[in-house]
Amino acid sequence: MRTRHAGAAVLAALTALTLAACGDSSEIGADSTTTDPEQADTNDAEDTIRIGIKYDQPGLGYQEGSEYTGFDVDVATYVAEQLGYSEDQIEWVEAPSAQRETMLQTNQVDMIFATYSITDERKESVAFAGPYFVAGQDLLVAEDNTDITGPESLEGKNLCSVTGSTSAQRIKDEYAAGVQLLERPGYAECVTALTAGQVDAVTTDDIILAGLAAQPANQGKVKVVGEPFSTERYGVGLPQDNDICEDVNTAIEQMIEDGSWEEFVSSNTEGTGYTPNANENPPSVDPCA
Secondary structure, X not given: OOOHHHHHHHHHHHHHHHHHHOOOHXXXXXXXXXXOHHHHHHOOXXXXXXXXXXXXXXXXXXXXXXXXXXXXXXXXXXXXXXXOOOHHHEEEEEOOHHHHHXXXXXXXXXXXXXXXXXXXXXXXXXXXXEEEEEEOEEEEEEXXXXXXXXXXXXXXXXXXXXXXXXXXXXXXXXXXXOOEEEEEOOHHHHHHHHHOOOOOEEEXXXXXXXXXXXXXXXXXXXXXXXXXXXXXXXXXXXXXXXXXXXXXXXXXXXXXXXXXXXXXXXXXXXXXXXXXXXXXXXXXXOOOO
16 A cells, blocks of 8 residues: 555656656766665555455445445545545455454555454554544344333343354443343344344444444334443554554544544434434544554
């Protein structure tokens, strides 16, 4: 990946060298500009940017055929455009949660937008720009449910989360020891269990739940409780040796200022009644380390 201002600098250097070559040979020896051959060789080669996203999270990162949709996709597209890449220059790459650090460390992607929470442990192996959103663990319940108002209300209830997630276990350990846990391979299966009456609630990050609720098949059937009880700061994953963190942060700040951030949130959660935690959002970006 090369940002466009870097490409312009190489082009300017090449132009200067060409003009010098057309002049007096003695002037070339005295004042010629030497262009880095490696930069010249890669100037035309690096015309795409590889961005890791989730492929299976409706409303955030979702692949359907050749189409990619969701809040993370919208934010990533905006940031890439600010870096000088048009939408058709983006190469989308699936970034499963367990593989994100490895993908950045082995240069499989240039950046990752995939509900990627910023943590001190992850900072030991990758860098982050952002955050661009602050989520919180919440609950998804039936639209007509009035008795589940938070995690403490789940005592004796049935709760679904995905296999391997710590979200449901956190509720059992910290809020409702008597909750009955049900695991499913994915959140779509959890929502199916919810609408079928097999469970009373589904839990994960609030914006993930809102994305699920926004799907046409689920609209009017489920709702997000709207009482988040954790803080998950979604950042842009970058290789540790990157040189674009400041540019990405500038793009995020502009996205918030010009109203695009709010538009992306609204369009991907429409019809769910979801609103982000106003105490945390829109977020302020962290300084690049």
